[in-house]
Amino acid sequence: MRRLIETNGWTIGLGLLLALLLLATRLIQPDFGTSGLDSLARAALPFALATVGMAVVVIAGGIDLSVAAMMAVASVTGAVLMDGASDGQAVLAVIAVLALGLAMGALNGALIVLTRVTDIVVTLAMLFVWQGVALLVLNAPGGGAAPWLRALVAGGITLPGVPAGLTGWLPRGVVFLTAVTALIWLPVARSKLGLMIYAIGSDASAAFRSGVPVGRTRIAAYAIGGLFAALGGLSVTMGTGIGEPIPGPYLLASVAAVVLGGVVLGGGRGGLLGPILAVFVLRTVRMDLTLLSVDPNVAAIVEGTIMVAVVMFGAVLATRGRGA
Amino acid sequence: MKKLLLGTAALALGLGLAGMADAKGYKIGISNTVQGNGWREEMICAMKAQALASGEVESLNIAHRNTDAAGQLEDIRNLIQAGVNAIVVNPANADGINAAIKEATDAGIVVVAVDQAVTEPSAYILSNNQEEYAYLGAKWLFNQLGGKGAVVYMRGAAGAGADNDRDKGFKRAMAEFPGITIAQEVFTGWQQDQGKQQINDIIAAGVPFQGVWTSGIDNVIVDAFVESGAPLVPIVGADNAGFVGQLSSVKGLKGAAVTNPGSVGGAGVELAIQILDGKKPAEKTVLVDPELWDNVSDEGKAKLAAAANPKLSPEWPVSVSIPGWTTYTMDQIIACKGPGE
Numbered sequence: 001m002r003r004l005i006e007t008n009g010w011t012i013g014l015g016l017l018l019a020l021l022l023l024a025t026r027l028i029q030p031d032f033g034t035s036g037l038d039s040l041a042r043a044a045l046p047f048a049l050a051t052v053g054m055a056v057v058v059i060a061g062g063i064d065l066s067v068a069a070m071m072a073v074a075s076v077t078g079a080v081l082m083d084g085a086s087d088g089q090a091v092l093a094v095i096a097v098l099a100l101g102l103a104m105g106a107l108n109g110a111l112i113v114l115t116r117v118t119d120i121v122v123t124l125a126m127l128f129v130w131q132g133v134a135l136l137v138l139n140a141p142g143g144g145a146a147p148w149l150r151a152l153v154a155g156g157i158t159l160p161g162v163p164a165g166l167t168g169w170l171p172r173g174v175v176f177l178t179a180v181t182a183l184i185w186l187p188v189a190r191s192k193l194g195l196m197i198y199a200i201g202s203d204a205s206a207a208f209r210s211g212v213p214v215g216r217t218r219i220a221a222y223a224i225g226g227l228f229a230a231l232g233g234l235s236v237t238m239g240t241g242i243g244e245p246i247p248g249p250y251l252l253a254s255v256a257a258v259v260l261g262g263v264v265l266g267g268g269r270g271g272l273l274g275p276i277l278a279v280f281v282l283r284t285v286r287m288d289l290t291l292l293s294v295d296p297n298v299a300a301i302v303e304g305t306i307m308v309a310v311v312m313f314g315a316v317l318a319t320r321g322r323g324a
Numbered sequence: 325m326k327k328l329l330l331g332t333a334a335l336a337l338g339l340g341l342a343g344m345a346d347a348k349g350y351k352i353g354i355s356n357t358v359q360g361n362g363w364r365e366e367m368i369c370a371m372k373a374q375a376l377a378s379g380e381v382e383s384l385n386i387a388h389r390n391t392d393a394a395g396q397l398e399d400i401r402n403l404i405q406a407g408v409n410a411i412v413v414n415p416a417n418a419d420g421i422n423a424a425i426k427e428a429t430d431a432g433i434v435v436v437a438v439d440q441a442v443t444e445p446s447a448y449i450l451s452n453n454q455e456e457y458a459y460l461g462a463k464w465l466f467n468q469l470g471g472k473g474a475v476v477y478m479r480g481a482a483g484a485g486a487d488n489d490r491d492k493g494f495k496r497a498m499a500e501f502p503g504i505t506i507a508q509e510v511f512t513g514w515q516q517d518q519g520k521q522q523i524n525d526i527i528a529a530g531v532p533f534q535g536v537w538t539s540g541i542d543n544v545i546v547d548a549f550v551e552s553g554a555p556l557v558p559i560v561g562a563d564n565a566g567f568v569g570q571l572s573s574v575k576g577l578k579g580a581a582v583t584n585p586g587s588v589g590g591a592g593v594e595l596a597i598q599i600l601d602g603k604k605p606a607e608k609t610v611l612v613d614p615e616l617w618d619n620v621s622d623e624g625k626a627k628l629a630a631a632a633n634p635k636l637s638p639e640w641p642v643s644v645s646i647p648g649w650t651t652y653t654m655d656q657i658i659a660c661k662g663p664g665e
Contacts, residue, residue, distance in 0.1 A: 029405055036405050043398030140488040141393070141417035154423075240393045240420035245483040248392030283398070290402040296359070296388035 010262035010314060014277040017310070021284040028291050034156060034169050040283055041173030042153055045235045046071070047253050048177050048279040051261070052185070053105075053228030054254040055275045060221035061201035061267030062112070065123040067229045067254055068247035069130035070104050074233025076134050079143025079243025090146035098230050104130065105226015109219035127251075134245040143243040150238050152176055177276070180231055185272055188224065197221050201267025257282060260307055262314070282307070349382025350600055352593060353403030353411040356388045357396050361514060362564065362639025363540065363586045364414070367439065370590030370644070371412060372662030373652035378597050384662045393420030400424035410434040410596035412589065415442045417485045434599045438592035440485050441609065448599065449609040450592045450649075452584050454486045457614045458493030458539075461560040461582040464616055465535045466501040468558045468578065473534030474507035476526055478519060480539040482511045490539055507533035512541040516639070520544040527554045536560070540584065542567040543638055546574055563617070563631065566638030571619040571628050580618035581628065583643045587657070588612055591649035612646060 026032050050067050057064045064070075074097050081093035112122045153176050156168040188194045196217040199207040208214050232250065237243055261278035263270030285306055289299040354371055358364045368388055375381035385406050387399035393416040401424050403411050411428055415421055415437050422444040425435050429446035436448045465475060477494065480487035498504060508526050512519035519541035526533070527548065535558045538545055542561025549556050559579040561567040571579050591612070595605065617631065618624035631642040635658060644657050 029407070031407065032405060039398070039401030039405065043394075043401065046394050135482055138483075140483050141420060141485060150423075236392070236394045239397055239423070241423065242393070242417070242419045244392055244394075244417065244420065246392065246481070248394055249390060286398070287402045287405070290385065290387050290399065291406045293383060293385040293406070296386050300389065 009317075011271065011274040011277065013314070014261065014274055014281060018277055018281050018284065021281060021288065025284060025288055025291065028288060036287075037169060038155060038171045038173070040280070040287060041171035041177075042239055043287075044279050044283045045153060045173045045177055046232045046239070046248070047250060047257065047283065048276050049180075049228050049232035049235055050250040050254040051257040051275045051279050052181055052272050053225040053232065055258045055261065055263050055270065055272055056185070056197070056228065057221055057225040058258050058263050058265060059201050059267055059270055060197045060218060061204060062109075062119040062218065062221065063123065063255070063265075064105070064108060064222060064225050064229075065120065065251060066104075066108060066127040066130050067225065067232075068250040069127045069134065070101065070226055070229040071233035071236060071250055072134040072245055072247040073104065073130050073137065074101050074230035075236045076138040076143065076243035076245050078234050078237050079145060080138055082146050082149070082237075083142075083144040085144075085146065087146060087148055090149060093146075094149065094234065097234055098227060101226045101228075101230020101233070102223045103226070105229065106219055106223035108226065109222025112222070113215040113218055131247060134247070138243050138245050141242050141244050143237075145237045145241045149234075150241060153235065153238050181272060181276070184224065184227065193217065193220060198268055201269075203268070253279075253282070256307055260310060281310075350380055350409045350597065351383050351385065351407065352381055352596060353385040353400075353406060353408035354387065355396055355399045355403065355411060355413040356386075357391050357393075357414070357416045359388055359390045362637060363562075363584070363641060366586035366640045366644070366657075367414065367589035369657050369660035370587040370650065370652070371593045372660055372665070373656040374590035374593040374650050376661060376663050377650075377652035377656060378594065380597050380601075381593075381663050383664055386662075391416075393417055396421050397424045400428060404428050404431055404433065408433060409600055410436065412436045412438060412592040412596055413442075414439045414589070415485075418443050434596050436592045436596045436599075438588050440489075445608070447608075448595060448605070450588060450595050451609070451611060452588055453611045453613050454489035455493035455496070457582050457584055458490035458537075459497050460493075460614055460616045461580060462494045462497035462537055463500070464580045464618060465537055465558055465560045466497060466504050468620070469504065469534050471501050472503040474505045474532060475535040475537055476523070476531075476533050477506045477509040478522065478536065478538040478541060478545070479509065479511050481513045487511075487539065494537065507531050512539065514539065514541060516541055516544045520548050523548045524552065527552055533557065538562075540564065542581075543570055546570045546577060546579075550574060563641045563643050564638065565633060565636040565640050565642050568617075568628055568632050568642050569634075569638070571617075572625075572632065578618075578620055580616050580620075580624070583615045583617070584641060585612065585643035585646055586641045587644050587646050587650055590652065590657070591646045594649050594651070 054067055078097040082090045108123055108126050112119050153173040157170045157172055158164055159167055196212045199212050200214050200217050204214050257278040258275050261275030285303055375384050385408055396416045411433055418441055425444040425447050428435050438450050441449045441451050510522045523545050537560045540562035543566030556576050561581055563581040563583045568581050617627040633642055
């Protein structure tokens with residue numbers, strides 16, 4: 001038990017912070033309840049998926065600056081394929097978009113491995129490439145989304161035979177996020193690939209000497225990142241009902257949440273739960289600032305300050321812990 | 325003693341009235357997705373000024389940041405949580421925020437979309453006619469060239485709804501003038517620095533052209549011509565204060581400003597207040613049609629002279645009010661203060 005708390009201290013701390021923030025939201029707005037949780041979950045969903053994708057790449061010792069642009073490509077591709085399609089065709093469209101995400105991520109990774117150019121430079125270049133691709137697919141917001149897909153993340157959970165009061169508070173968005181993340185990441189994390197991803201992030205040359213195929217592992221990590229980016233793009237389309245070719249503010253937000261979530265930039269350490277909690281913390285802060293009607297120009301400063309303060313506070317705790 | 329009584333009574337009545345005004349105080353939410361652009365900043369200031377001038381708004385809840393439609397869904401839902409009576413929104417695009425607008429109107433909140441339209445039928449729309457904006461300016465430019473020649477087509481942001489509507493209007497004018505060709509088509513992203521770099525490149529490359537149409541990034545284009553010493557060609561821009569000033573001050577410049585009032589935001593707040601007061605408009609969509617002021621005709625020159633205002637920031641549109649809608653003063657919009665600030 002003690003070991004569990006020690007190794008997951010940061011994540012537990014973020015969980016407590018989130019609980020405190022939700023409590024504060026309740027104090028600011030006494031009506032805050034089920035619908036508030038639901039809108040929070042829906043707002044967090046694209047950020048959370050982008051963050052998870054970024055976290056996997058960062059754990060592998062890289063960074064992917066094209067995550068928001070890949071989301072835009074996935075969003076417009078999904079919206080174009082689903083426009084006027086039947087439910088069955090929409091399933092195929094979703095599969096196609098996920099495959100596209102894997103391919104985009106793998107291409108990013110392959111370019112880094114083959115050209116030996118720094119990840120920052122390659123993915124920055126790919127950011128512009130994917131932006132252009134998104135505009136080629138759809139030059140203005142448009143397309144559509146299958147109603148069943150949109151319903152996946154709207155409202156609370158209802159189970160047959162269970163009274164709505166018991167499960168209705170739990171937003172579908174949270175369940176969707178948990179399900180896809182677990183479905184993709186748990187098998188990877190428990191396999192050799194997961195170990196190798198942490199290994200190359202921790203020390204690539206040591207991993208190489210231990211027989212880890214560094215290049216292939218790196219490509220796999222970027223491909224998983226691309227898959228999550230595609231899910232993030234789909235979640236944008238699920239929320240808006242259309243595809244948007246101009247990337248949203250997900251790049252910087254995902255890097256921020258990854259850092260706040262306890263993943264070490266440089267790789268090798270951290271998990272996915274921390275970054276996801278960090279996304280919810282940041283979204284709740286944004287909600288509270290709107291509820292408090294804080295001057296919008298000040299709000300951005302407040303958001304940034306909170307982020308720095310939390311990370312610095314964590315660093316102080318970590319140093320103290322080591323000293324004791 | 326009698327005087328004192330009367331005075332007290334008057335005071336009580338006054339306080340009572342003030343109390344009633346307070347009771348009526350509406351809470352209005354605002355959502356906007358472009359920050360740091362002169363036009364949008366004027367829009368926000370017009371919203372604040374109109375809320376203050378109306379005397380009926382107790383507080384404004386402003387969600388104003390750079391984000392996409394998904395982020396605007398979040399902002400609108402947060403405003404619903406904040407319990408506002410009305411939401412005035414400049415939509416990121418026509419379809420993307422319908423879900424949240426429907427949730428708001430279902431909760432009894434009045435929603436007014438300004439500047440650009442939304443397709444959700446429960447929302448009111450008060451918007452500038454963007455297609456007509458491009459058509460008017462392009463037609464003037466093509467007439468200036470005698471229906472023959474090549475023009476530089478400097479658009480807004482690729483993929484933006486307003487840019488798309490303007491493109492329709494531009495193409496409509498093109499169809500009427502078969503002798504006109506496009507020398508270069510670029511997206512300025514509605515960014516001053518980007519637009520200036522692009523026109524400098526085009527001038528330096530020596531591409532022949534006889535006119536320039538801009539989607540509101542205008543004063544830096546004139547600057548580029550003046551600084552490089554290239555011969556001036558007719559230029560169409562928006563009614564931004566800087567460009568309007570240049571139309572009367574730069575020697576040899578022929579040009580036209582098409583109005584695209586950012587004060588449409590103030591009109592949107594006024595419309596929301598009227599609906600909350602029970603005065604619903606006959607139509608759900610109100611379009612504000614643009615005007616064209618050129619520095620070639622006497623009528624245009626008079627309009628330009630009347631509109632020029634050195635007190636405004638050069639990126640702000642000079643049409644700071646919309647007759648019949650906004651009731652604030654020039655000083656109020658420049659002060660940019662809302663109720664309780």
